[in-house]
Amino acid sequence: MTKPHAAARAEAIEPFRVMAILARARALEAEGRDIIHMEVGEPDFATPAPVVEAGIAALRAGRTHYTPALGLPALRAGIAAWYGERHGVDVDAARVAVTPGASGALLLALAALFDAGDEVLLADPGYPCNRHFARLLDARAVAVPVGPESGYQLSAALVERHWGPRTRGVLVANPGNPTGTLLDDAELAAIHAVVRARGGWLLVDEIYHSLVYDRVPQSAAALGDDVLVINSFSKYFLMTGWRLGWLLAPPALLPVIDRLAQNVYLAAPTVAQHAALVALAPDTRPLLEACKAELRARRDWLLPALEALGFRIDARPAGAFYCYADVSRFGGDGESLAEKLLLEAGVAITPGSDFGVHGAGRHVRFAYTTALPRIREAVARLARVLD
């Protein structure tokens, strides 16, 4: 009798190191320690009241059945209109697939485009789930080393250099996680041109795109309807637990995307879709912008404070709520520093090694997803421990 075993693909997906930090943080809290959480990639703000009320109204109205696989027509239209209002880009609602989180969008997009053995280029460091998704589908995530010289982003030159015979596409996160850095519009267009010339696909993850502080960057949707754009109601719209995102796909792919959605998840949560209609409404915008301003204030305070402590921040984050910091000054081992800061300062952060192999071990990620007084307290504690 053979012993049953798990799939090699599943075993190959590494655990997040931050989960060990989180488990230890919870254990310390259970002992009565006060832990400041700067490891969590989730805004601390609640969903705005009008959005919550819209969810409640949908439940009261009995909206508890499935929606069409691609989402409520009104929500697809609302998302399309949002590109017009915010970015001046004309998007056909028929190109919008409403998905269960950006995770659902990423799964659809990768499943629609990449067969086993096909390669997708992505930045290292980068959001680990992206390469794990590729692994799930037995596609190959080719990690392209990036650093401060390109703002921790891919460039047209890097894409050209790493394009191989099995490469079928490029996945860019703009801004990126863990760095919060943004591609400039011209470089993104240049990447698009390189990908298009090779008959490949460009996928752009814009889940933090509305959380860019100093300007409204161009959406990749402006580059043409051949680009796949992934977005989410989780971050800017503060709807993490509702599990709702979307995908803009090229028109020719929509029938494939629709079939995949019908098979893979049937439909995104109905109550979330009704609530999202109000999340997009103009009246909700000031509430979202106020939270964004608060995030910006945190960044503006935290960055120089970390630098003053001796962390090196090679690329200023333009958005998201992360700060990727080099810890060479403190021995250069992000994992052991994260452990030390948890135990000695009661501050939980994420080791850089969760985000890749290219210099990632020498970094940590701070998430400013906690209130400014707590961030100040965290920095004061770090100052004592790192002195």
Added chain:
Amino acid sequence: MTKPHAAARAEAIEPFRVMAILARARALEAEGRDIIHMEVGEPDFATPAPVVEAGIAALRAGRTHYTPALGLPALRAGIAAWYGERHGVDVDAARVAVTPGASGALLLALAALFDAGDEVLLADPGYPCNRHFARLLDARAVAVPVGPESGYQLSAALVERHWGPRTRGVLVANPGNPTGTLLDDAELAAIHAVVRARGGWLLVDEIYHSLVYDRVPQSAAALGDDVLVINSFSKYFLMTGWRLGWLLAPPALLPVIDRLAQNVYLAAPTVAQHAALVALAPDTRPLLEACKAELRARRDWLLPALEALGFRIDARPAGAFYCYADVSRFGGDGESLAEKLLLEAGVAITPGSDFGVHGAGRHVRFAYTTALPRIREAVARLARVLD
């Protein structure tokens, strides 16, 4: 310049024929025709009021953030306890993964167990998403022809006969879709023994298991903690649009399942998880059982009525809300009959060909997910058209 194309895996996923029926039904409705929908695999009942109220209370309480990837601890415990109450089976809450729908559970289970090229045995006819999920992961769904002689279910003998060198497991739906037929407890145990002796995995989809009318069948959870059991809040608990299901997994797989969940969907929808706590509560049970009794009354009326019209029902459905009918008497082509019945009688049903290739084209599926007066009206219309 090469033209970009979709992945072969995605192109290989066939569209559901019922979607064409549905699109035509909607077009007819737009013209003012009255269409009776017996194609939809979703109960017509709304979510029970106490469950909806629990969702509303969760939203009011600001439960809009992520839960842990495996779900709220209280819900995992509640699901485990439910096996004790309903089936007398002791299940450790640590074995429960709360998932976004049974779809999420199926994706986790297949991804955790089957590498590219690995084979999973399943019944033909059967729920088409199951083989499509396998295709998504480049695993091979081996369709085992089943018919009335085994109640349209796999048997230990069939599993033995079809087990090959690349077979790593068996997926059983109990009761099945489109037939609503149930394996008897001894046969399921025999299948388990065959699978175990070969070092494979047994996966049992029990999403319709609580909608078995004449008895409470044994859950596959009783066979041992090496069996993977997939279930859902959609059908018996009437929570389709909430997108919530669960997976019972063997203890050794939980770390893998947890990592996959963290990467693939982060967490199931939070509001649904809070509402589901009340769906499991004893006070809600009578509401659910009343809906189940109504479904049973529909089955008891519909079956003989269809037989009187000349449909042949080879295996009496024990549960779910489907009736799989042979249409030999009407020419034997399920697709053209479904089209004819839509156009001439205004009754939408699903062609059997959506469910496989083994005799499936000679069948149609009736879903009794509409009220009894409408079902009676549908049968009267069919009588006129088929006379």
